[in-house]
Every structure is written in C-alpha cells, then in structure tokens.
Amino acid sequence: MNFLPLAPPGTAPARILTIAGSDSGGGAGIQADMRTAALLGMHALVAVTAVTVQNSVGVRRVHEVPADVVADQIDAVVTDIGLQAAKTGMLASPRIIDAVATVWRRLDPGVPLVVDPVCASMHGDPLLVPEALDTLRETLFPLATVVTPNLDEVRLLVGIDVVDADSQRDAARALHALGPAWVLVKGGHLRSATRSPDLLYDGSEFHEFPAVRIDTGDDHGAGDTLAAATASALAHGFTVPDAVGFAKRWVTDCLRAAYPLGHGHGPVSPLFRLGS
Ligand code: PXL
Numbered sequence: 001m002n003f004l005p006l007a008p009p010g011t012a013p014a015r016i017l018t019i020a021g022s023d024s025g026g027g028a029g030i031q032a033d034m035r036t037a038a039l040l041g042m043h044a045l046v047a048v049t050a051v052t053v054q055n056s057v058g059v060r061r062v063h064e065v066p067a068d069v070v071a072d073q074i075d076a077v078v079t080d081i082g083l084q085a086a087k088t089g090m091l092a093s094p095r096i097i098d099a100v101a102t103v104w105r106r107l108d109p110g111v112p113l114v115v116d117p118v119c120a121s122m123h124g125d126p127l128l129v130p131e132a133l134d135t136l137r138e139t140l141f142p143l144a145t146v147v148t149p150n151l152d153e154v155r156l157l158v159g160i161d162v163v164d165a166d167s168q169r170d171a172a173r174a175l176h177a178l179g180p181a182w183v184l185v186k187g188g189h190l191r192s193a194t195r196s197p198d199l200l201y202d203g204s205e206f207h208e209f210p211a212v213r214i215d216t217g218d219d220h221g222a223g224d225t226l227a228a229a230t231a232s233a234l235a236h237g238f239t240v241p242d243a244v245g246f247a248k249r250w251v252t253d254c255l256r257a258a259y260p261l262g263h264g265h266g267p268v269s270p271l272f273r274l275g276s
Contacts, residue, residue, distance in 0.1 A: 003273075004236050004246075006041040013043045014235045017077060018228065019070070019100055020089030020118075021050040021062075021127065025220070027267025028121070029089055032221035036228040036250070039270040042235065045083060047073035047100075050092040052127070056220070056262030059125035064092050067099035074100065078107045084235035087114040087227050090127045094135040101139035112145040112234040115180065116227035117153050122220055122265060133157060142179030146200075146240055148227050149175065150186045162187075165197075172201035182240045184230075186223070200244055207241050209248050218258035218266030225268050226251045 007013040018033035025031075030046055037044035049070050053061040077083070086109075091097045104113065117136055119128045128136075133156060141147060151162045158174040160167060168185050175183040185199045200207040229250040233243035250270075257272035 004040050004042070004232060013041055014232075015043045015045055015081060015083040016228065016231045016235050017045040017047065017074065017083045017086040018089065018231075019047040019049060019074065019086065019091070020224070021052050021092065022048055023052055023054060023221075025055050025262070025267070027056075027261070028221035028224050032224035032267070033087065033089065033228040035270050036225050036254075037232060039273040040229065040232045040250075042232050045077040045081060047077070049096050049100075050090055050127075052090070052121075054121070054125075056264035056266060058123040058264070059121050059127070062092065062127070064096065067093075067095040070096050071099040071103040074103050075107065078109050083109060083111055085112045085114070085231040087116060087231040088140065089116050089224055089227065090118045091132070091136070091140075092127065093129055094132045097132055097135040097140055101143060104143055112231065112240075113143055114227050114231045114234070115140055115144040115147045116223060117147060117149050117157060118223070119153050119156055137178050141175075144180035144182075145234065146182040146184055146230065146244070147175060147180045148184045148186060148223070148230070150188060150223060154185060168197075168199050169201075169206065172199050172206070176201055176203050184244055186226070188222070198244070198248065200241060202240070207244075209244060214252065214255035214258075216255060216258050218260055218268070219255060220265045220267045222251055222255060222268045225254050225270070 021029045023029035034044045051063040160171040198209040229247035233246040254268040257269040260266040
C-alpha cells in the first residue's frame with residue numbers, strides 16, 4: 001500500500017493530537033495511537049484522560065485524570081506546537097468530555113477532529129460511565145469531523161440494533177442528525193457476515209468500505225488504530241472518504257500482523273511497517 005508522506009530527517013513531521021486513555025498492556029488507547037502515528041511518520045501529541053490498569057484478559061481499574069488537567073494538556077500543545085488533526089478515544093466521564101469540548105471550542109484550531117466514541121474494552125469492561133452518553137452526543141459530536149462508532153456503540157448512542165444494510169443506514173442517519181460532519185458506522189462486529197462493510201455518511205451520500213475479514217482473536221486496539229490512521233491521513237489533507245479508505249487498508253495490514261500476548265487477546269500491530 002501507499003503510505004503517507006514522510007518529513008526529511010531533522011524536520012518536523014505532521015502532528016496529530018490524541019486525547020485518550022493509557023493502556024498498560026500497550027495495545028490500545030494512547031499506545032495504539034502513538035504506535036500508529038510513529039509508523040506512519042507522524043508526531044503524536046498526547047492528552048491523557050485516564051490511566052487504565054489492564055492486561056490481555058481485562059481492565060482491572062480505571063484512574064481518571066482531573067478534567068482541568070486534560071484540558072490543560074490540550075491547551076499546552078495546541079498553543080505551542082500546533083497540529084494538523086486530532087482524535088479522541090476513551091474519555092471516561094461527562095466532566096472530561098465537557099472539558100475537551102470547551103477547550104476545543106475556545107482554541108478553535110481549525111483542524112479535523114475524529115471522535116471515536118469508546119464505551120467499553122473488548123472484554124466488555126466499561127471505559128465510559130453510562131451517564132456520559134448524553135454529554136458525548138450533545139457537546140462533542142457537533143464538533144466532530146467524523147465519528148467512528150462500532151455496532152455496540154451505535155446501540156448505546158442511538159438505540160439502533162444494526163443487523164443488515166438497511167439498519168446500518170438508519171443508524172448512520174440517526175448519528176448524523178447529532179451534528180458530526182461525517183459518520184463511519186463500522187461493521188466489524190456484525191459477526192454473521194463473512195465480510196465487514198463499514199458505512200460512511202455525510203448527510204447526503206453513502207460510501208461503503210468492504211473489507212476482507214481477518215479472523216484473529218488478537219484484535220485489541222483495532223478501533224483506536226483505525227481512528228488514529230484516519231486522523232493521520234486527514235492531517236495530510238486527505239478528504240474524509242480517502243482518509244477512511246487509507247485507514248481501512250492500514251488497520252487490515254495491522255490485523256494481519258497482530259500477535260498473541262499474555263493469556264487473552266493480543267494487539268493489532270503496525271510493526272509490519274518495519275519490514276521484518
Ligand atoms: O480499544 C478501545 C480502548 C481505548 N482506550 C483504552 C482502552 C481500550 C480498550 O481496551 O483500554 C485505554
């Protein structure tokens with residue numbers, strides 16, 4: 001596949017800001033975003049929202065970062081270093097979502113914002129308190145260039161059970177009505193399908209992204225990786241459909257390269273990019 005333009009050594013690469021939680025297992029969250037950014041030749045700026053204590057079998061504890069510290073991290077890097085795109089992952093609580101939306105509106109950096117509405121880990125452990133769904137829909141979705149829910153998140157956000165192409169379109173319309181410029185309804189959790197089409201919608205046109213399903217239990221961090229690669233491509237000026245197309249190819253290669261780790265689920269891997 002074609003990758004993204006690289007900055008010559010000694011010059012600053014394009015920057016994405018990731019606003020997300022830390023995964024002590026190193027496969028999802030901030031760590032997935034930074035791995036993706038680095039292997040795509042980008043520089044990742046970081047606003048940590050929560051420290052998760054987890055391994056390959058589950059999340060043991062979540063320690064939330066104070067909301068004003070999250071907002072200050074964003075302010076510090078946006079006002080000094082500058083960025084070409086941003087993404088949100090685990091936001092944990094209404095307080096943090098509110099703080100992120102408020103500082104984003106105040107700074108108004110004028111760059112694309114990918115909102116991955118992370119609600120739970122792949123083990124089903126909660127990464128967002130249920131009462132935060134309203135805040136997510138009302139304050140952050142209207143600021144998003146693209147939101148990227150999986151089918152479990154779609155059910156929580158708009159109450160639609162996606163079972164086929166029609167209900168996937170209904171879900172895209174309902175999510176778009178909440179204010180984001182684009183919606184990507186990921187089909188990866190449609191277990192009955194042999195392929196996992198993702199549906200992208202901007203309020204007028206549907207774009208389908210069929211993908212070969214990679215059968216692996218080692219897919220920890222796949223959603224984060226997709227959103228980080230989308231933000232990376234947007235940072236280079238791709239259109240949203242082109243950025244999503246690029247990110248789908250990237251995450252498919254990362255799934256092919258996924259490796260087992262610990263006693264549970266291993267992570268998707270961008271290390272294939274190193275050519276070994
Ligand atoms: O993959 C979603 C995700 C996002 N952020 C953090 C996570 C996970 C999944 O476990 O731990 C911190």
